[in-house]
Amino acid sequence: MTEVNIAGTLLKLLQGDIVEQEVEAIVNAANTGLWGGSGVDGAIHRAGGPAIAAECRRIREEQGGCPVGQAVITSGGFLKARYVIHTVGPIWHGGRKGEDELLASAYRSSLQLAKERGIKSLAFPSISTGAYRFPVGRAARIALATVKDFLAANPGIFTEVRFVLFSQEILNTYTRVLEEGF
Numbered sequence: 001m002t003e004v005n006i007a008g009t010l011l012k013l014l015q016g017d018i019v020e021q022e023v024e025a026i027v028n029a030a031n032t033g034l035w036g037g038s039g040v041d042g043a044i045h046r047a048g049g050p051a052i053a054a055e056c057r058r059i060r061e062e063q064g065g066c067p068v069g070q071a072v073i074t075s076g077g078f079l080k081a082r083y084v085i086h087t088v089g090p091i092w093h094g095g096r097k098g099e100d101e102l103l104a105s106a107y108r109s110s111l112q113l114a115k116e117r118g119i120k121s122l123a124f125p126s127i128s129t130g131a132y133r134f135p136v137g138r139a140a141r142i143a144l145a146t147v148k149d150f151l152a153a154n155p156g157i158f159t160e161v162r163f164v165l166f167s168q169e170i171l172n173t174y175t176r177v178l179e180e181g182f
């Protein structure tokens with residue numbers, strides 16, 4: 001595990017399963033229809049139970065889902081986390097379709113929503129790097145730079161932000177990017 005302090009918020013990188021995290025909110029790598037799916041999304045709905053899908057359905061009915069780069073919030077159902085922030089990362093199409101900015105926006109929107117709700121601790125997965133095939137190194141640079149900028153602009157806003165990386169390989173990539181200063 002690696003941790004650094006950025007403007008009063010602890011930023012941690014660790015290997016693990018996002019659904020096990022004891023933080024106020026975990027972030028889901030969702031799709032625009034909030035339909036549930038594989039990867040992080042499947043694990044969150046399995047562990048959190050039907051309340052999360054019911055709230056996603058309501059959001060879908062009220063506002064048509066969640067556009068790429070934006071975020072919505074539900075309760076955490078049976079999860080240890082009280083809330084799930086559902087954000088939608090871009091599908092990788094080679095890097096010239098605005099993917100970098102959309103990925104940054106997914107992180108920024110999630111952080112902004114957490115800030116508005118007074119949430120103090122949150123955990124991110126590596127958004128877009130599974131089913132959506134975003135290259136991990138490039139995603140890690142965007143993820144860490146976006147979080148760092150947000151924390152620097154909002155000193156002491158959270159007690160902790162953690163990245164929960166599913167494999168040792170992805171953790172190693174994030175750690176290297178952090179140590180190299182992005």
Ligand code: AR6
Pocket residue numbers: 016017018019029030031035036037038039040041042043089125126127128129130131132133134164165166167170
């Ligand atoms: N905890 C932490 N990380 C995980 C977990 C877990 N339990 N499971 C997978 N990962 P993905 P995306 C890692 O595919 O690329 C879904 O079907 C995984 O190794 O979950 O944004 C949605 O409904 C990878 O590094 O999300 C969407 O349709 C990272 O989490 C679509 O997939 C993200 O992989 C979203 O694709």
